[in-house]
Amino acid sequence: MSQKSKPGGITARITYNNCFQWKNKLASYLALKLLHPYRPTAPQQTASMSHLEHSNSPVTKEVGITGGNYTTKRRRSKSNSRRIRQRQLDFQSIIPCKVNIQSLPEDIALRITSKLTLKEAAQMCVLSSTWRQACVFHPNLYFGIQTVLGSRANTELIFTDPRKRMLTTNKFIERVDAILKNHCTTQVNKFAIEFGLSTEHASHINRWVSFAIASKARVVVLNLSPNKSALDRDNYDFPFQLFDGHSGSHLQALQLHWVTLGPPPDFCGFANLKMLDLVFLIVSQDLQHLLSKCCVLEWLRIRLCFFQLPSLSSLCVQEPLYRLQYLCVEDCAFREIEFHAPNLMTFEYKGSRTLINLNECLKLKTATIRLYLNDTLEYVLTWIPCILPQVDTLSVKLRISSKMSGFTQPPLKFIQLRHLTMEITSCCDPNSVFQLAFLLEAAPLLEDLHFDMFGFDLCHGDLDDIMDLPHYHLKIVCIDGFYGTAGQVGLAKYIFKNALALEHLIVKPGWKLKLPTSTSTGYERYGRQEANKKLVPLDTNSVLTIL
Known part of the structure; x- marks a missing residue:
């Protein structure tokens, strides 16, 4: 048992065994605070929750739940101050019930878990049996080397030793698969993979992209460049065949790093895609065909683009992009760049002398x-x-x-x-x-x-x-x-x-x-x-x- 002195001369005694109870009550309080229309209306509980929401001392982001005097921002009289000092916060009476995330409507569970990072949700699963499903309801799935393998993962060591790299890559794939297997939400807001993978891992990446499509993810990030050599051109082929008119309709933002783009001639496009970020690409088919199928595109960046054939080095999008407002082309060997974007407002270019036609962009x-x-x-x-x-x-x-x-x-x-x-x-x-x-x-x-x-x-x-x-x-x-x-x-x-x-x-x-x-x-x-x-x-x- 340990003692910590709190402001106001009050000592809070917290043991190792009841730290889980404090964490459980904090999770329940978070749920009740977010679920304002669903709160119990009992007079005693409503008053207690009001005291908790207006208190400055008991709940902090860094420490969690602490003991202390009840405080208020109102001007206090002497009698009122004396009465307040005599009252101590009793969590057992304030939060008499527990909230199980499995019993909540899915949209409410998403709202609660979205306030936490994926790592914090995983910690909540361990510390609280009531919130054991917090991780599998999380709407933002970000899988990076630090997130999946831990903050102690030595990035330089992993990617300089081939054997260590292979073991680490296999562990990364296994853990991502395990999380996605248990994830039970039907809608994901953001799905991101940031790990050095290539074409030999295509089956795993395709499976993850299929999960993002099935979960109706609005933002998809495939950054396969971390710790890869600039000479490594064994890029993963983006699976356009997994998208059709319906499956791609939920996608609003797509970020692709270190992939090969070869949209087939019959590709139907992304009907609601607003943001497209393409970095370190190998283009195997006409890139303008892909862009012409993104009719509501608002933000576009193309950086470090290479071509398998010289005939592909022209970026002339004939279809008007009426909603495009930002265009950035950097470090690409395009022989010609042409866009019909009457509402374009910002243009950035980095490279050598080339033909650029933006004459119709009168709002630039x-x-x-x-x-x-x-x-x-x-x-x-x-x-x-x-x-x-x-x-x-x-x-x-x-x-x-x-x-x-x-x-x-x-x-x-x-x-x-x-x-x-x-x-x-x-x-x-x-x-x-x-x-x-x-x-x-x-x-x-x-x-x-x-x-x-x-x-x-x-x-x-x-x-x-x-x-x-x-x-x-x-x-x-x-x-x-x-x-x-x-x-x-x-x-x-x-x-x-x-x-x-x-x-x-x-x-x-x-x-x-x-x-x-x-x-x-x-x-x-x-x-x-x-x-x-x-x-x-x-x-x-x-x-x-x-x-």
């Missing part, structure tokens, strides 16, 4: 473009306005390798662009930063401009090739990574001179790349000195801030 307002190629800013000023003419907020990451020659004005303009962030890495010609002055002409309505600059060396230069052009909307400019190169100083001078509505020019000295502390501090100190010497005298309107 936010875009992020990250390019691999070493090119001049001319490509950005001619390509992005062509594919994103209506964009309002744009983030661009690029490398500038050389100075533009013979480029005097941008042929196309951002007609709606107001917020622009640019992450720029310059090499070969540090003076290429001068080209950024063309942005003021390319975006006449620009209001907010933020530069993140990497890799600029000290050099000398001028802006003779760029003609002054007044800008009437630019209000805020930030130059992060400033350390006094001629290009950076010249760009700041150009902004001072031509941004007539400028309110804030924020300069943050420093070197953005990782360097030893002493070297980084030296660049920051030098950048601050250059800013004070060359920019402060130009600040006639008191808009300059040096961080």
Whole structure:
């Protein structure tokens, strides 16, 4: 027997034998609290439950049930406080009955168990005989290496030793099968598998997918990538044959990592799928055929996509996706990307130069473009306005390798662009930063401009090739990574001179790349000195801030 001192001078005595009773009563209280319309209406019990719900001390998430004085947030008189101090919480009178989860309606059981994680539900099964079925009623089934094999599972050891990996994989499969065999609910909200599996385990994964279909799961996650080598292309083939018009109608979100996609020509699609996340794919059939069968799709991401045949490297979805609002394509070698999505609002692209057709996406307002190629800013000023003419907020990451020659004005303009962030890495010609002055002409309505600059060396230069052009909307400019190169100083001078509505020019000295502390501090100190010497005298309107 142990003693623990509680607030207010009250000592609670809890033994090992009755800890199960406290846990059982807590589970019963949770059920009664959630089942408000089903509570007994006896006066004594109703009053007691009211005291328990408004009490601050007895129930906490970390400790569970503790002893202590009854407290209230109401203003207390002396007599009322004395009366409250004399009353102690009696759980035996407050909760005279037990609630068996097996006796509850299924929707109520789902509501209760959904408040717990799968691991907590399993612990409740062990600690309370009344709640022995809590785990098998759980609506969110997440099977990961830590969840199934325990928090002490050494991931690195398991997946570096082939024999250990095989034993661990077999144990993982056996435990998942055991849980699903005993699961008795007819509806699952989320079904997730996150474990490194491949095509040799297809029969087990197909069985689990069939369970998700039979239980009408709304969210299905198959992440088969944990601890797999990037060279391992022995991907599991997603079983499109298990889905038909009826079985796939409940699916609303599908996340597939490290699988092979080969939808057959007669695949009927997912009628109610709203979210599709595809990562590290091998495409064996036309991917656009799958997307064209997802008519209500709202969110789509395709990342790290590989093709078995060169003819499959085109992503042109001819069927209109009227509900698509978010589209992300990253690290894929698509030769062409075309979507008809009139309600698309956000577009993200990461990769090399390719043909992108989003001309019908007139509501597209936010875009992020990250390019691999070493090119001049001319490509950005001619390509992005062509594919994103209506964009309002744009983030661009690029490398500038050389100075533009013979480029005097941008042929196309951002007609709606107001917020622009640019992450720029310059090499070969540090003076290429001068080209950024063309942005003021390319975006006449620009209001907010933020530069993140990497890799600029000290050099000398001028802006003779760029003609002054007044800008009437630019209000805020930030130059992060400033350390006094001629290009950076010249760009700041150009902004001072031509941004007539400028309110804030924020300069943050420093070197953005990782360097030893002493070297980084030296660049920051030098950048601050250059800013004070060359920019402060130009600040006639008191808009300059040096961080």
